[in-house]
Amino acid sequence: MLDGVLFFPVTPFASDGALDPQALETHVRAGVTAGAGGVFPACGTGEFHALSQQEHTDVVRTAVKAADGAVPVYAGTGGALPTAIALAESARENGADGLLLLPPYLVSGDQDGLVRYVRTVAEASGLPLIVYNRANARFGPRAAVEVAAIDQVVGFKDGAGDIETLARTVVAIRESLRESGKSFQFFNGLPTAEATVPAYRAIGVPLYSSAAFCFAPEISLAFHRAVTTGDQERVDALLAGFFHPLVALRDKVPGYAVSLVKAGVRLRGLEVGSVRAPLSDPTPEDLDELSSLLERGLELVRDAA
Numbered sequence: 001m002l003d004g005v006l007f008f009p010v011t012p013f014a015s016d017g018a019l020d021p022q023a024l025e026t027h028v029r030a031g032v033t034a035g036a037g038g039v040f041p042a043c044g045t046g047e048f049h050a051l052s053q054q055e056h057t058d059v060v061r062t063a064v065k066a067a068d069g070a071v072p073v074y075a076g077t078g079g080a081l082p083t084a085i086a087l088a089e090s091a092r093e094n095g096a097d098g099l100l101l102l103p104p105y106l107v108s109g110d111q112d113g114l115v116r117y118v119r120t121v122a123e124a125s126g127l128p129l130i131v132y133n134r135a136n137a138r139f140g141p142r143a144a145v146e147v148a149a150i151d152q153v154v155g156f157k158d159g160a161g162d163i164e165t166l167a168r169t170v171v172a173i174r175e176s177l178r179e180s181g182k183s184f185q186f187f188n189g190l191p192t193a194e195a196t197v198p199a200y201r202a203i204g205v206p207l208y209s210s211a212a213f214c215f216a217p218e219i220s221l222a223f224h225r226a227v228t229t230g231d232q233e234r235v236d237a238l239l240a241g242f243f244h245p246l247v248a249l250r251d252k253v254p255g256y257a258v259s260l261v262k263a264g265v266r267l268r269g270l271e272v273g274s275v276r277a278p279l280s281d282p283t284p285e286d287l288d289e290l291s292s293l294l295e296r297g298l299e300l301v302r303d304a305a
Contacts, residue, residue, distance in 0.1 A: 001183060002072060002155075004037025005210045005217075005224050008045040010262045011059055013273035019055045021062045023272055027214075027265065028066035034217035039067050043076035043100055045211050045261055050276035053083070057090045064095035074130065078102030081120060088125035098128035100157065103137035111143040122152035132189060133166075134159030141165070141172040148173045148184060157187035158205065161196070167203040174204075191257035192250055194223050194243045198235070201227070211257065212246070215264030219297040222304060234304060242297035249289055255279035260290055267291055 009031060012023035028039055041063035042048050042056050051059065060075045067073050075091035077084050077099050088099055104117050114137055122129045129152045133139050138160055139147065147153050156173065158166050170186055177184055188200040188208035197208055213220035219242055226234035250256045259275045263282050266272060267290065274281050282290060 002038045002074075002185060002207060005035065005213050005220055006038045006040060006187070006207065007031040007036035007213050008040045008043050008209050008211055009063065010214055010258075010265055010272050011042065011046040011051065011055075012271070013276070015273070017273075017276075019051075019058055020273065021058060023270060024059060024062045025066045027270060027272065028063050030270075031213065031217065032067055032070050034213075035221055036071055036213065036217075038072045038074060039063055040074045040076065040100055040209070043102070045209075045214065045258055046076065047258060047276060047279070048076045048078065048102060050279075053086060053090070056087050057094060060091050060096055061094040072097040074098040074100050074128075076100050076102055077121065077125075078104065078132075080105045081117060084117075084121045085124045088121055088127065092125055092127050096127065098130065098154070099125060100130045100132055102132050103135045106136070108136040111140055114139060115143050115146045118147045118153065119150055122150050126152065128152060128154040130155035130157050130185075130187065132157045132159060134189065139169070141169045144169045145172050145176045148177060148182075154183065155185040155187060157189040157209075158200075159189035159191075161190055163199060163203065166200075166205070170204045192243060192247045194220070195239065195247050197223075197227055211261045212243070212264075214261050215268050216242075216294060216297055218301050222301045237300055237304075238297070241300050242293060245293055245296075246290075249286060249293065252286065253280070253282075256282065256286075260286075263287055263290060264294060267294060 009027050012020040014020040042059045064073050073096050075096040077087040131147050186205040188205050190196050193208035210220045223238045259279050259281050262275055
């Protein structure tokens with residue numbers, strides 16, 4: 001079972017645009033040392049969409065090596081069904097502990113088709129699998145109950161933000177699994193998830209992805225401590241002073257949910273390169289704003305200490 005702050009590392013690229021495994025190993029080791037509860041390489045923040053199959057394999061292998069068994073490693077997979085299966089099998093062969101299944105490529109299937117997609121990848125990989133509810137893979141309560149019953153499926157991650165539907169889904173899955181006693185976890189997968197953690201926790205979704213952990217583990221961990229200990233004053237201060245302004249900056253440009261995080265890693269001293277097309281790096285003005293936000297967040301953490 002996963003616990004704590006879940007770390008979604010960026011994928012570093014060298015100056016020539018090629019994958020930089022050494023920088024990735026440094027990045028992952030630093031996150032694990034800082035206190036990550038799990039590592040999710042080659043997922044959304046890691047530019048899954050922009051990686052070749054060989055690069056995906058190299059990213060997963062490097063992350064597993066860097067984590068060194070200290071915390072679970074869940075690799076991203078998804079896209080076209082044959083690709084999702086191939087990446088899942090490769091992740092298993094390279095030591096991943098589980099998978100995060102991203103949406104299928106381009107088309108929007110019906111609910112039964114989405115269930116078949118999950119079942120096919122899960123059975124082919126044999127690894128514990130978390131389903132990602134977002135984009136063109138949105139599961140209603142009935143379909144979510146069906147995928148939760150698949151042996152390999154151990155979690156449901158929401159990136160859609162429909163609280164009413166998710167609340168019904170959480171209850172439906174819990175009721176469906178009550179007799180079997182199957183362990184199952186729910187995750188908040190919205191961008192800058194800290195901004196919605198209070199709402200998600202209220203409906204029974206305590207775990208969340210922390211993109212901010214990539215470049216500001218001090219702030220991310222301080223928020224996690226505050227929210228799990230009920231320190232509402234500290235939660236509000238970090239939301240108002242760092243996370244809510246970060247959301248406002250993120251929303252200025254499509255793709256900033258990834259490129260701002262990568263820029264933040266560079267600001268903290270690790271050269272991880274630019275994002276790949278079709279994403280774009282932040283403008284100089286937005287980079288300056290990110291730098292100011294980062295300093296403000298770190299100051300809040302220092303003041304609390």
